[in-house]
Amino acid sequence: MVLKGFDRPDQPAIPGALPAESRSVKVMIAGGFGTGKTTMVRSVSDIRPLTTEETLTQASADVDHLIGITDKQETTVSLDFGRIGINDQLVLYLFGTPGQERFWFLWNGLFKGALGAVVLVDTRRLASSFRAIEEMERQNVPFVIGLNVFPDSKEHPIDEVRDALDVPQHTPIITCDARDRKSSRDVLIALIHHLKDRSAATLEPR
Secondary structure, eight states: OOOBTSSOTTSOSSOSOOOTTOEEEEEEEEESTTSSHHHHHHHHOSSOOBBOEEEOOGGGTTTSOOTTOTTOOEEESSOEEEEEESSSSEEEEEEEOOOSGGGGGGHHHHHTTOOEEEEEEOGGGGGGGHHHHHHHHHHTOOEEEEEEOOTTOOOOOHHHHHHHHTOOTTSOEEEEOTTOHHHHHHHHHHHHHHHHHHHHHHHSOO
């Protein structure tokens, strides 16, 4: 397995220490197989990301179903890792989960310490992200939905997507392009606002 991003010791992947006043937050990038998790981590990370992608082979054809994503050639087998500074005070550490069912046993360890998550959804294959949403709810991890737009994706009203995913009104749903740094960053900022809103609601008198 090649840990891409740590293969050139002459160019260290992680820059110097963060400012003492910075606060770091662990964020999950989850979703089904082929929804764009690795792409998002790569596009938005301030550092050269660590990825654990392996080439898809014919041997995995029976378990890695490529319906709708026939051009996919690699898949994450452990995790993706990146980092982005939202501002001088807040740094997000991004952990991308593997999407295939045979690697779901890794999720429990990845969830430890996570304050929130982005669940990426491919509207062509909504069911592929059901498990990720269920896991967020089971682990009680606040999350936002990122509707990753693919070239042949059809437009759907947000309310219809919300009903199809069965997520509550207070869960933000944001359309995005995981290939675009600004678009991916906007999803992460939406997650931070969601976490702040939840925190404020918890502190309100009852």
